Amino acid sequence: MRRVRGEALxxxxxxxxxxxxxxxxxLDVIEARPLPAxxxxxTDAEGVAAAEPAASTPADPxxxxxxxxxxxxxxxxxxxxxxxxxxxxxxxxLFVEEPDTPVTPASTTKIITAxxxxxxxxxxxxxxxxxxxxxxxxxxxxRGGGDATLTATADSAAYPRVATLEELAERTADALxxxxxxxxxLGYDDSMFTGPTSPxxxxxxxxxxxNAAPVTALxxxxxxxxxxxxxxxxxxxxxxxxxxxxxAEQLKGAGIAVEGEPAPATASGAPIASVASAPMSxxxxxxxxxxxxxxxxxxxxxxxxxxxxxxxxAGATATTHQILGxxxxxxxxxxxxxxxxxxxxxxxxALVEVLRLTASSEHPGLSAxxxxxxxxxxxxxxxxxxRYSPYSSAHxxxxxxxxxxxxxxxxxxxxxxxxxxxxxTYFFAFMANHPLAQGSHLDALAAALSRCGxx
Numbered sequence: 001m002r003r004v005r006g007e008a009l010x011x012x013x014x015x016x017x018x019x020x021x022x023x024x025x026x027l028d029v030i031e032a033r034p035l036p037a038x039x040x041x042x043t044d045a046e047g048v049a050a051a052e053p054a055a056s057t058p059a060d061p062x063x064x065x066x067x068x069x070x071x072x073x074x075x076x077x078x079x080x081x082x083x084x085x086x087x088x089x090x091x092x093x094l095f096v097e098e099p100d101t102p103v104t105p106a107s108t109t110k111i112i113t114a115x116x117x118x119x120x121x122x123x124x125x126x127x128x129x130x131x132x133x134x135x136x137x138x139x140x141x142x143r144g145g146g147d148a149t150l151t152a153t154a155d156s157a158a159y160p161r162v163a164t165l166e167e168l169a170e171r172t173a174d175a176l177x178x179x180x181x182x183x184x185x186l187g188y189d190d191s192m193f194t195g196p197t198s199p200x201x202x203x204x205x206x207x208x209x210x211n212a213a214p215v216t217a218l219x220x221x222x223x224x225x226x227x228x229x230x231x232x233x234x235x236x237x238x239x240x241x242x243x244x245x246x247x248a249e250q251l252k253g254a255g256i257a258v259e260g261e262p263a264p265a266t267a268s269g270a271p272i273a274s275v276a277s278a279p280m281s282x283x284x285x286x287x288x289x290x291x292x293x294x295x296x297x298x299x300x301x302x303x304x305x306x307x308x309x310x311x312x313x314a315g316a317t318a319t320t321h322q323i324l325g326x327x328x329x330x331x332x333x334x335x336x337x338x339x340x341x342x343x344x345x346x347x348x349x350a351l352v353e354v355l356r357l358t359a360s361s362e363h364p365g366l367s368a369x370x371x372x373x374x375x376x377x378x379x380x381x382x383x384x385x386x387r388y389s390p391y392s393s394a395h396x397x398x399x400x401x402x403x404x405x406x407x408x409x410x411x412x413x414x415x416x417x418x419x420x421x422x423x424x425t426y427f428f429a430f431m432a433n434h435p436l437a438q439g440s441h442l443d444a445l446a447a448a449l450s451r452c453g454x455x
Contacts, residue, residue: 097348102346111351112320117303142262149222154166201341210224289372297336300319304318377392410434
């Protein structure tokens, strides 16, 4: 056990050094779809976190409480700030502040969603987008498989590799040529996902402002109209239609004439062509880095299908509750899987328990939920808006804090792992539900842990 823990600490140390070196290149992954190439992507470290991290010497809970006291007081939040910190090696609680009080988690919900998808389908599962031929109608039907990363065209050197409509059109054109077909009409089938395309708890402005799109099984670029746009970008209100029109253009480019506008249809028989997404482990990592709301909702529906439930918001959240219960985690009640819903409730203890599971050697299939955590001042959402930058009071945590952020009006959350000056690793969750809540308050708490010599 000592050898395993020692190896895990060494591996995690290497990972933190690595992401600091490559972080500024990898920053672009949060801004655009398709994701750009990075020299040595985080996923190359697959499995690094699949063992319990070690601590050099046990930390003293009183010293932990002491280092957190000042930044908690400075936050100005007397009520509505909760937290839970445990020893990464033993799981021993080191700091306890309302750890079992359910609060609105915002996007830290995605930690729970990542584990749900990985546990349900496994890290190697891929999502297929298919083209079917209806020879009697002279029609090709594009069938969505829930791959929110599907895009029209992509740089062949980009990481991660994503499925493209361009490649699907080329394969479809080759199959049609063998049948002697050069002119078709086009249908689209998004029936894999059912039910409402937005859930209770989503505000009316989420889609117009680009935070989300209607959740369908067929879309490109998580519903974005312009994948090159920085930030959220505008989203289609009809993502299935948007994807079908893009496929029609690619078919024309591949030499197939397409008559009329795409129309709803039902795919039948074996596909004549298909393209596959990156493995679920890669989808999870990138969903976590970019905090992609629609990808989170899509993979939760894939988990629902795998467990025999309907691919709806209700089916996905019921699957999440079941899987978390099977893993022994309580304190999770969701109405969506992205964290946009104001009706979600998660306790700090539940987030920390799930993080410990992702780092456990007993659950190696969950490790992508940990390796996908953004790194302070380096990658993902912890490299945005000056978080942990040299101009931030939390800069000492740069490279030492890895965490999933969460932000809504009056809500700020941060959950992840941190190394201190004595070589200890902690798992933590800090959650603020308060009008004054902001990410800098929670960054300061995690940074305080990073500069602690608390043994």
